[in-house]
Amino acid sequence: MSLLTASIFLLLLLALSAFVSAAEIAIAAGRKIKLQIMAKEGDVRAFDVLKMQEHPGSFITVVQVVLNAVAISAGAVGESAISPYLQRLVNNEAVSSVISFVVITSSFSLLADLMPRRLAMSNTETIAVRLVRPMMLLIFLFKPVIWVFDGAANVLFKLFGISTIRQDDMTPEDIYAVMDAGAEAGVLKKQEHHLIENIFDMQERTVTSVMNPRENIVYFDTQTSTEAVVEVMIEQPHNKFLVCHDDDLEHIIGYVESRSFLALVLNQQEVSLTDKALLKPALFVPDTLSLFEVLEMFKSTGADFAVIVNEYGLVVGVITLKDVMSIVMGELVTMEEQAIVQRTDNSWLIDGMTPIEDVVRALDIVNLPRSQNYETISGFMMYMLRKIPKKTDTIEYANYRFEIIATDNLKITQLLVTKFEDTV
Known part of the structure; x- marks a missing residue:
């Protein structure tokens, strides 16, 4: 074989190897979401790429067969056609063979492997849709070879119980x-x-993480006088107040809206908490629901206020639509004092009733021990201390120091959290 013929043959092998290398990376690494968008925009080649990703057996077989065949062919041609010319220059057969091997291997590694793959990685989907049709033609031409090798691979995979279906489910x-x-x-x-x-x-947090707890619920007995109701409504400017029998939260008969009640009082009309025109049925939800489920329930019932009940039928708190939306919108929907206040770069003041999810996010802590056993930072402190907490109690965890600085009876009202300085 002449040097010119060998050179042309090597250039063809180089081009074929570069094409297969680029196609391998581009088609395998193509992002499903972006390819779906390209397909919806009218590029039907994107459907071919997605189909090839779902069933990659034939594609992978062709890539490996072609690349191995090209490598063997290039080595054989280089050795037989280029070595004789190099031997005349160096006058040594062993040295000429080594130089021929190094030149051919380096050229193919750089031009047919490294550069095409890097180019395919930088423009994955664009190159994938451009090369998928030629790759489909190559698969068609190598159909008999694919049938043998792909079939043998499938038999072995089934024998070992290994699935080869690509999973692209988003988590x-x-x-x-x-x-x-x-x-x-x-x-x-x-x-x-x-x-x-x-x-x-919202899908991870339960209603108890943002509810107004039982101890803070303001409610009325059915026998409460109008004057007492008005006084409480002025002092506690809530929109809705529960109404109970026998002054017992386990006997809720509904709720009244302060606006409607006060409007009747201002009009000097006779008002009763049991008046059917004022009293509205309360929505009860279990304490195991997520915030997303409660939001869906508010949507389906048209309510914006619910009473939370535990597995024993006891009222543990109430929640409003505003409470749920405050989790989504954060500071955009609430003007209340923030539960977590950063004092310095490494210290925070945290309200004791702050949901543990908010604390984890603010402090950038990966996880807390047995987090299913508590819902607030106060619960975390009680779990870690293994006792009723008192002022000045401290614990250290995950490079943070948690110190109780204020309590109210048995309840933690405020903590100081300090991050330790990193030491080299």
């Missing part, structure tokens, strides 16, 4: 990762990132 962790990458790249603003993160957080 919450995948979406979190995409959001974090988008925030770092500047595609998502900080507020947008927190908003989306909060929406997913």
